[in-house]
Structures are given as C-alpha cells and as structure tokens.
Amino acid sequence: MFSSSSSSSSLSFDFYAASCPSVELMVKNTVRQASELDPSIPGKLLRLLFHDCFVEGCDASVLLQGNGTERTDPANISLGGFPVIDSAKRVIEIFCPQTVSCADILALAARDSVQITGGPEIQIPTGRRDGRVSAASNVRPNIIDTSFSLDEMSKIFNSKGLSLDDLVILSGAHTIGSAHCSAFMDRFKANPKGKFTLIDTSLDKDYADQLTKQCPAGASSSSTVNNDPQTPLQFDNNYFKVLLAHKGLFQSDSVLVRNERTMNIVAELANDQNRFFDSWAVSFLKLTSIGVKAGDDGEIRQTCSATNG
Ligand code: HEM
Numbered sequence: 648m649f650s651s652s653s654s655s656s657s658l659s660f661d662f663y664a665a666s667c668p669s670v671e672l673m674v675k676n677t678v679r680q681a682s683e684l685d686p687s688i689p690g691k692l693l694r695l696l697f698h699d700c701f702v703e704g705c706d707a708s709v710l711l712q713g714n715g716t717e718r719t720d721p722a723n724i725s726l727g728g729f730p731v732i733d734s735a736k737r738v739i740e741i742f743c744p745q746t747v748s749c750a751d752i753l754a755l756a757a758r759d760s761v762q763i764t765g766g767p768e769i770q771i772p773t774g775r776r777d778g779r780v781s782a783a784s785n786v787r788p789n790i791i792d793t794s795f796s797l798d799e800m801s802k803i804f805n806s807k808g809l810s811l812d813d814l815v816i817l818s819g820a821h822t823i824g825s826a827h828c829s830a831f832m833d834r835f836k837a838n839p840k841g842k843f844t845l846i847d848t849s850l851d852k853d854y855a856d857q858l859t860k861q862c863p864a865g866a867s868s869s870s871t872v873n874n875d876p877q878t879p880l881q882f883d884n885n886y887f888k889v890l891l892a893h894k895g896l897f898q899s900d901s902v903l904v905r906n907e908r909t910m911n912i913v914a915e916l917a918n919d920q921n922r923f924f925d926s927w928a929v930s931f932l933k934l935t936s937i938g939v940k941a942g943d944d945g946e947i948r949q950t951c952s953a954t955n956g
C-alpha cells in the first residue's frame with residue numbers, strides 16, 4: 648500500500664475509512680445537487696475524468712490552472728465541471744482537512760455521475776495522490792482526436808493498459824452529454840453558398856440533415872448538440888443502438904461499426920443493457936486506475952486548481 652509503484656494495487660476500498668469516512672457521501676451530495684441545478688454536469692464530470700486519466704494518469708493534473716497547463720490545450724478548452732470538484736473539495740476540507748486527494752474526488756464524482764443518470768452503481772477503490780505536473784504539451788499525444796482511425800485509437804488505449812473492448816465499452820460514455828458543433832462539423836463541407844454537404848457518407852442522411860440544421864454556417868461557437876440524440880440525459884445502452892443506426896456523432900464513434908470485431912461488441916451491448924452495465928463497471932475500474940500515484944508520489948492538494956507550492 649505504501650509502495651510508490653503506479654498500479655491499481657496501491658488503491659484500496661477502505662482507504663479513507665478511518666481518516667474521512669463520509670468522503671463518498673460528501674462527493675455524491677455535491678454532484679447530485681449540482682446536477683439537479685444543471686443537468687449538463689454529469690457529462691462534464693465524466694469527460695473530465697477521461698481527460699485526466701489519459702494524461703499523466705488519474706492524478707488531477709487536468710484540474711491545475713495556469714500558463715501552459717493541460718487545461719490550456721485546445722483539446723481541453725471545452726472541458727467543464729471544474730466548479731463542482733472545487734466545491735466538493737471545499738466541503739471535504741472542512742471535515743477532513745488535507746486528507747482527500749483531488750484525483751480521488753474527480754474519480755468518485757465521475758462514478759457518481761454515471762449512477763445519477765441511471766447507470767450502474769460501482770464501487771471504486773481510492774488512495775490516488777495528486778500530481779504536480781500539468782503540461783499542455785502532454786495533451787496531444789495522449790488524447791484521441793475524432794479524426795483518428797480505429798488503429799490509432801486502440802494504440803493509445805493499449806498504451807494505458809486498456810483493450811479494444813474497453814475502447815468500445817468506454818465510448819458508451821457518449822450516451823450522455825453534448826458536443827460543440829466544431830467537434831464534428833469536419834464531417835461536412837460547406838459550399839460557397841454556405842450549405843453543408845456530407846463528406847463522410849457513412850452517416851445516416853436524416854441525422855446528417857438534422858446536424859446541419861443544429862449547426863448552420865455561422866453558428867455560435869458555443870452551440871452544442873446532444874451526443875445521444877434520443878436519451879441524452881440517461882446513461883443507458885442507447886449509444887450503441889445509435890451507432891448501429893449510423894448516427895454516431897463523431898467520426899471516432901462511427902468507426903466502431905466499420906470493423907467486424909468492434910461491430911460485434913457494439914451489437915452485443917446494443918442488445919443487452921445489463922451486459923453494457925457489467926462491462927462498463929469493469930472498464931471504468933481500469934480507467935480510474937491508470938497511472939495512479941500513491942505512497943510518496945504526488946501530494947494531497949489543498950485546492951484542486953493549484954499545487955501546494
Ligand atoms: C475514444 C475516443 C474518444 C473521442 C475521440 C472523444 C471525443 C469527444 C468529443 C470531441 C466530445 C465533444 C466535446 C465538446 O465539443 O464539448 C466528447 C464529449 C464527451 N466525451 Fe468523449 N471521446 C472519446 C472517448 C470518451 C471516453 C472514454 C469517455 C469517458 C469514459 C468520454 C466521455 C465523454 C463525455 C461524457 C462527453 C460529453 C461532455 C459534455 O457533455 O460536456 N469520451 N468526446
């Protein structure tokens with residue numbers, strides 16, 4: 648438990664049992680209250696975790712503010728949910744000062760986001776410590792762009808100890824949340840009159856028409872579209888049904904039904920929500936264990952947006 652090796656075995660299910668027994672309750676209450684006021688919060692927290700864990704491991708590096716931090720990279724500009732983590736940390740600092748890492752708070756908050764929106768309830772181990780390194784230059788090599796091929800995506804997942812199956816299963820996160828027009832409009836080409844035509848003909852025609860209406864030329868840069876056109880606020884297996892209907896929003900979603908092996912997984916998960924939930928729990932545990940810092944590695948931050956100085 649006190650070795651500084653970066654493995655999930657350094658985490659434990661009762662890590663805060665003596666030092667902060669109500670930490671999970673405090674995180675859950677904060678996430679629930681914030682999500683009642685703003686239903687976009689669960690999606691934001693879940694994506695925030697993904698972008699944290701893939702860069703420097705699950706160490707809250709994504710939360711650090713300042714010049715040249717991960718948050719300043721264009722791939723991270725549309726991240727949100729930071730104030731929810733800050734407010735959970737504030738409450739926790741009152742009851743358990745200098746005890747709970749921001750990395751654990753973020754992992755728990757993402758876990759709760761899934762449950763609050765109707766997904767599976769998952770026990771996750773804690774004991775992550777907060778990193779001191781956050782560099783924008785680390786983002787690009789580790790965060791997947793929507794233009795990536797399946798091979799490119801699976802290479803990055805493999806480098807994190809995640810399999811092709813994990814890639815398909817965790818992409819199911821797109822069953823909630825939304826995306827800015829700029830995240831997928833490269834699938835269309837504007838003619839001189841500003842009318843969009845589809846470059847990527849794998850996309851369902853009616854869905855494509857709907858997207859160009861929601862993201863017309865000159866649309867505000869803050870316009871967003873639901874990732875899951877049918878049940879955007881529900882963590883369910885509908886994302887996989889959407890993929891089968893050729894209505895995957897990102898190109899990186901659509902590629903999952905163009906390969907036989909990933910297509911088979913998609914079909915299985917689309918058919919059986921329990922199967923998705925069980926698989927999600929396993930893959931989510933792997934995601935939340937990537938490159939965790941423990942023992943003497945890292946620190947317990949006092950504020951989630953800054954290192955202890
Ligand atoms: C596999 C490659 C992936 C790619 C290329 C990708 C890409 C994207 C993009 C471009 C957006 C829209 C961002 C915006 O414009 O605001 C998005 C949203 C989102 N992604 Fe992914 N993603 C991937 C995997 C994942 C994974 C593994 C998770 C979590 C386990 C995840 C969770 C989310 C969530 C919840 C949203 C909605 C965010 C919100 O509502 O603010 N994504 N993703």
Ligand SMILES: [Ca+2]
Nearest residue numbers: 699702704708
């Ligand atoms: Ca990180």
Ligand SMILES: [Ca+2]
Nearest residue numbers: 822875878881
């Ligand atoms: Ca959904």
